[in-house]
Amino acid sequence: MVPEKLINTIPQWLKEWKEGPVVTLILQLSRNLKDKKFPAKLSIGEREEIVTMVCEELEKTPFWQTPLKIKCGELTSDWLKILFERKLITRYILNSPQGVCILFDKEEKLLARINDRDHIRLVIRETGNNMEQAFTNLTASAYILEQIFEFSFHEQFGYLTSSPVYLGEGLSLNALLHIPAIFFTRQTEKLFKILSDYNILVWGMEGEGSDITGSMVLIKERDLLMRKEDSFARFQKALGEINELESTSRSILMVQHQKELEDRVLKSLAILKSAVILGLKEALELLSTVKLGIETGIIDGVSPNFFTRSLIFMQPEHLRKKFGLPQLDPLRESELRAELIKEALEGEHEG
Amino acid sequence: MPICPVCKLREADTTLVEFVEGRIKKRLLCSICAEKEADGVRSIIITSTEVRRKGKKCPVCGTSLYEFRRSFLMGCPTCYDIFRDELTEILKKVVGRESFLGERPQKDSEIIPLLQERENLMKRLNEAIKKEEFEEAAKLRDEIKKIEEQLQWFQKN
Ligand SMILES: [Zn+2]
Numbered sequence: 001m002v003p004e005k006l007i008n009t010i011p012q013w014l015k016e017w018k019e020g021p022v023v024t025l026i027l028q029l030s031r032n033l034k035d036k037k038f039p040a041k042l043s044i045g046e047r048e049e050i051v052t053m054v055c056e057e058l059e060k061t062p063f064w065q066t067p068l069k070i071k072c073g074e075l076t077s078d079w080l081k082i083l084f085e086r087k088l089i090t091r092y093i094l095n096s097p098q099g100v101c102i103l104f105d106k107e108e109k110l111l112a113r114i115n116d117r118d119h120i121r122l123v124i125r126e127t128g129n130n131m132e133q134a135f136t137n138l139t140a141s142a143y144i145l146e147q148i149f150e151f152s153f154h155e156q157f158g159y160l161t162s163s164p165v166y167l168g169e170g171l172s173l174n175a176l177l178h179i180p181a182i183f184f185t186r187q188t189e190k191l192f193k194i195l196s197d198y199n200i201l202v203w204g205m206e207g208e209g210s211d212i213t214g215s216m217v218l219i220k221e222r223d224l225l226m227r228k229e230d231s232f233a234r235f236q237k238a239l240g241e242i243n244e245l246e247s248t249s250r251s252i253l254m255v256q257h258q259k260e261l262e263d264r265v266l267k268s269l270a271i272l273k274s275a276v277i278l279g280l281k282e283a284l285e286l287l288s289t290v291k292l293g294i295e296t297g298i299i300d301g302v303s304p305n306f307f308t309r310s311l312i313f314m315q316p317e318h319l320r321k322k323f324g325l326p327q328l329d330p331l332r333e334s335e336l337r338a339e340l341i342k343e344a345l346e347g348e349h350e351g
Numbered sequence: 352m353p354i355c356p357v358c359k360l361r362e363a364d365t366t367l368v369e370f371v372e373g374r375i376k377k378r379l380l381c382s383i384c385a386e387k388e389a390d391g392v393r394s395i396i397i398t399s400t401e402v403r404r405k406g407k408k409c410p411v412c413g414t415s416l417y418e419f420r421r422s423f424l425m426g427c428p429t430c431y432d433i434f435r436d437e438l439t440e441i442l443k444k445v446v447g448r449e450s451f452l453g454e455r456p457q458k459d460s461e462i463i464p465l466l467q468e469r470e471n472l473m474k475r476l477n478e479a480i481k482k483e484e485f486e487e488a489a490k491l492r493d494e495i496k497k498i499e500e501q502l503q504w505f506q507k508n
């Protein structure tokens with residue numbers, strides 16, 4: 001069962017983000033139990049045995065006093081889509097939820113996926129200004145897991161994961177970025193240079209294969225076999241350089257293109273305030289521009305939560321659930337999206 | 352593919368041809384059992400064409416080299432030993448490293464109470480902030496900082 005109130009809350013890892021290019025850090029730790037085949041090669045029964053055992057052990061640790069626990073195989077596809085839109089499950093689980101279980105805290109900052117591509121995937125999400133804390137939490141979690149389970153560990157490759165891209169620490173470092181000024185001033189080549197220097201992959205915010213919309217990107221460090229302290233330090237350095245590039249780009253915008261910037265921001269705001277129909281991509285582009293307008297002081301008086309609110313609640317399945325739409329109706333969905341964003345701009349239903 | 356009748360575990364993808372008392376006896380086994388059961392001059396091991404075409408295969412989960420190359424996914428821990436050479440080649444080419452530079456974290460019990468303590472303090476801190484007891488909050492923050500320093504010490508050692 002998915003708690004009904006989930007569809008009315010903004011996950012804390014998004015809500016706490018106020019401004020700046022790093023929206024959220026996403027750290028993932030993958031582990032597999034010793035001498036067991038990876039989940040894809042297990043029967044559903046074998047997967048369920050692992051779920052029972054791992055949940056029981058995890059719930060004893062200091063991190064997981066009262067986690068929300070959801071068995072994905074028992075859900076209907078609409079609820080699976082809600083979990084997917086909230087980034088609690090991956091596309092892979094969305095398509096094959098049998099024998100998969102997720103545990104998470106009510107802030108949705110700490111998440112364990114059992115029988116994703118690996119037996120245990122621990123995901124820690126923190127807003128960009130809590131970087132150090134995110135890493136301390138990750139290290140602490142790695143220690144705790146090590147105390148309670150026996151994992152597959154290889155003398156040459158380190159922790160064994162179903163995909164060799166996580167070999168070594170079983171670590172994956174990701175970040176969700178909002179970098180409108182880099183895109184407006186066409187500094188993307190500089191951005192790609194930084195990313196390739198640090199061996200970082202980039203996609204749209206929906207991850208692998210998705211288009212970049214609304215100046216939001218998801219980046220992923222691909223530095224396997226390194227010590228996690230070194231990977232993290234490198235990733236932090238890369239984020240620092242991207243931060244720098246975004247703020248230089250903002251200065252360029254403010255000084256050399258002030259009128260164009262104002263025009264774009266105010267037009268975007270006017271469209272959001274009066275639109276009757278809004279598609280997902282269109283909405284995202286406009287929201288991003290308005291957010292830049294707020295951060296650069298061009299507009300004020302807009303509810304500070306409007307961006308993150310809209311981002312989560314304007315997604316198709318969230319809209320359908322909120323308004324009780326029986327079947328996907330793209331036109332009605334776009335109408336409701338326009339309505340919802342208007343409300344968010346005015347700061348209604350704040351909380 | 353049928354399961355090997357000897358180990359009842361792996362796929363039977365290998366034919367063992369034996370000469371018993373002047374007669375030919377064929378048995379379908381897994382590659383590992385076939386090796387074990389083979390008796391020198393009096394038997395021949397025939398690998399199936401499928402195995403030859405798809406390359407070697409993990410005896411535990413059945414993942415073939417062909418599948419691994421296509422999906423870049425391993426099926427079980429044993430795969431890493433079976434495809435070790437191939438993977439090492441890929442890693443050298445792609446990341447310029449072939450083995451893990453870190454170490455396995457030690458099991459130690461000293462760190463657990465620290466983590467528990469930190470969790471408690473964090474809860475109290477949140478309470479204090481909610482109740483706007485800022486002096487208390489500042490104290491708690493200092494304590495959390497101390498614990499985090501200790502945790503970092505563990506991390507480095
Ligand atoms: Zn056998």
Ligand SMILES: [Zn+2]
Binds near residue numbers: 414426428431
């Ligand atoms: Zn295998």
